[in-house]
Amino acid sequence: MADSWRPRLARRARLRYDGKSGSYVLLSPERGLLLNATAADILARCRGELTVRAIADELAALYEGIGRDALEAEIEELLKVLGDRGLLDRTE
Amino acid sequence: MNDAASRPYTLIAELTYRCPLRCAYCANPIDFASRVERLDAACWQRVFAEAESLGVLQVHLTGGEPLVRSDLERLVAAARKLDLYTNVISSGVPADRERIFGLKDAGLDAFQLSIQDVDASAARAVTGGDWLDHKIRVAGWLREAELPITLNVVLHRGNMDRVADMVALAERLGAHRLELANTQYLSWALLNRSALLPSRAQIDRARAVAQAARIRTRGSMEIVFVLPDYYAQTPKACMDGWGRRTIVVTPDGLALPCHLAHTLPGLRFESVLDRSLVDLWQHGEGFESFRGEAWMGEPCRSCEHRTVDFGGCRCQAYHLTGEASATDPACALAPAHSIIEKARSVVEAAHVDADVPPAFVYRSIQASRTR
Numbered sequence: 001m002a003d004s005w006r007p008r009l010a011r012r013a014r015l016r017y018d019g020k021s022g023s024y025v026l027l028s029p030e031r032g033l034l035l036n037a038t039a040a041d042i043l044a045r046c047r048g049e050l051t052v053r054a055i056a057d058e059l060a061a062l063y064e065g066i067g068r069d070a071l072e073a074e075i076e077e078l079l080k081v082l083g084d085r086g087l088l089d090r091t092e
Numbered sequence: 093m094n095d096a097a098s099r100p101y102t103l104i105a106e107l108t109y110r111c112p113l114r115c116a117y118c119a120n121p122i123d124f125a126s127r128v129e130r131l132d133a134a135c136w137q138r139v140f141a142e143a144e145s146l147g148v149l150q151v152h153l154t155g156g157e158p159l160v161r162s163d164l165e166r167l168v169a170a171a172r173k174l175d176l177y178t179n180v181i182s183s184g185v186p187a188d189r190e191r192i193f194g195l196k197d198a199g200l201d202a203f204q205l206s207i208q209d210v211d212a213s214a215a216r217a218v219t220g221g222d223w224l225d226h227k228i229r230v231a232g233w234l235r236e237a238e239l240p241i242t243l244n245v246v247l248h249r250g251n252m253d254r255v256a257d258m259v260a261l262a263e264r265l266g267a268h269r270l271e272l273a274n275t276q277y278l279s280w281a282l283l284n285r286s287a288l289l290p291s292r293a294q295i296d297r298a299r300a301v302a303q304a305a306r307i308r309t310r311g312s313m314e315i316v317f318v319l320p321d322y323y324a325q326t327p328k329a330c331m332d333g334w335g336r337r338t339i340v341v342t343p344d345g346l347a348l349p350c351h352l353a354h355t356l357p358g359l360r361f362e363s364v365l366d367r368s369l370v371d372l373w374q375h376g377e378g379f380e381s382f383r384g385e386a387w388m389g390e391p392c393r394s395c396e397h398r399t400v401d402f403g404g405c406r407c408q409a410y411h412l413t414g415e416a417s418a419t420d421p422a423c424a425l426a427p428a429h430s431i432i433e434k435a436r437s438v439v440e441a442a443h444v445d446a447d448v449p450p451a452f453v454y455r456s457i458q459a460s461r462t463r
Contacts, residue, residue: 010240010268011238011240012201012202012240012268014177014201016149016175016177018147018149020099020147025149027149027150027177027201028177028202029177029179029201029202029204029240029242029268029269030150030179030242030269030271032101032149032150032177083311084310084311085314086268086269086310086311086312086313086314088311
């Protein structure tokens with residue numbers, strides 16, 4: 001994945017808080033993904049402004065006890081899943 | 093009722109049964125013409141709020157054709173105000189550029205546009221009209237308004253061989269998602285089953301084409317191919333289980349666990365005009381009928397798949413066997429599975445002459461009143 005890529009959620013994907021479960025959900029046509037806390041924190045930062053590395057840096061400062069590399073791997077994995085579903089903006 | 097086990101995520105709001113198309117596989121109930129449209133915008137607004145309080149996150153504004161309601165934009169705005177992910181599911185036929193932009197301004201999240209076929213004369217044979225060019229224009233307005241497009245095609249014997257062209261059209265129209273959904277053989281589609289059911293060879297070919305296209309378009313367009321349960325050996329997890337994830341509210345106000353539940357005899361469904369949606373979901377008699385597993389007989393009761401497919405579709409069970417609590421005949425283990433095998437073998441044996449248009453019973457007010 002290019003170091004310069006600044007991931008951004010597609011316009012049709014909408015992040016919202018779900019009071020019933022106390023977690024964030026990612027909504028898109030015909031689908032809702034219940035997100036764990038880390039995934040919600042990652043996606044809240046996918047606004048086309050930060051690179052994957054910058055997102056990992058921000059989260060590493062936020063979480064204690066999770067390594068930066070592990071975070072970066074988690075981000076890449078989540079973005080791969082969402083990318084395959086067309087939920088990331090393809091324009092760089 | 094166990095709250096966590098039965099939390100609705102989706103509201104299907106059938107705003108009207110009116111529709112300019114007369115598709116031979118229409119999923120509206122056969123008796124739609126005798127049902128009065130009772131819910132005004134204020135009432136729908138209340139239903140949305142009650143649904144949201146139950147946990148609903150997505151609302152599908154559908155019908156019939158939702159655009160025949162002049163207050164659709166108002167309903168979109170009301171749903172969006174509740175932070176519901178708001179979809180309009182439409183044939184596109186009544187749409188013009190102004191209405192598409194009106195929906196966009198109201199906050200619409202996504203638009204599902206139906207295409208019946210890529211071949212105009214074949215589309216006419218199944219819907220009774222020529223709308224393909226107009227639908228293509230509608231897709232252009234949707235793109236211009238930057239509204240995400242799901243293209244939906246109901247597959248059947250007459251269009252199944254053109255899946256590759258459907259994929260090409262969806263790409264050309266800039267769809268984000270293409271649903272290739274095989275006909276569910278209920279209601280009008282069940283009346284027309286012998287003219288609609290494809291052969292296994294057709295399905296295998298279409299599925300292979302869809303599979304290859306799905307890999308090619310990954311990341312830009314999602315392709316969903318829904319296998320017909322007549323060929324699946326296992327029943328579909330209808331509505332993700334009865335009264336478990338989805339609420340349907342009909343134009344006449346009934347709150348239902350699926351869009352045809354009111355065609356099952358002996359079940360009591362009530363109107364959102366008489367009781368709140370919250371109350372109906374939690375305590376409504378009809379919703380309780382097939383919730384959980386207590387209603388199941390064998391082979392479902394002891395089957396390991398019962399938590400996966402929930403015994404299949406209650407409407408299919410009733411309309412094929414006369415018993416709403418029977419195992420869905422689509423299941424290879426169902427005592428009545430021979431009904432499905434017979435329907436399939438008739439198709440395989442039939443000589444289908446492509447030049448002779450099938451004799452469909454079209455969805456129409458007249459047919460609805462006389463059937």
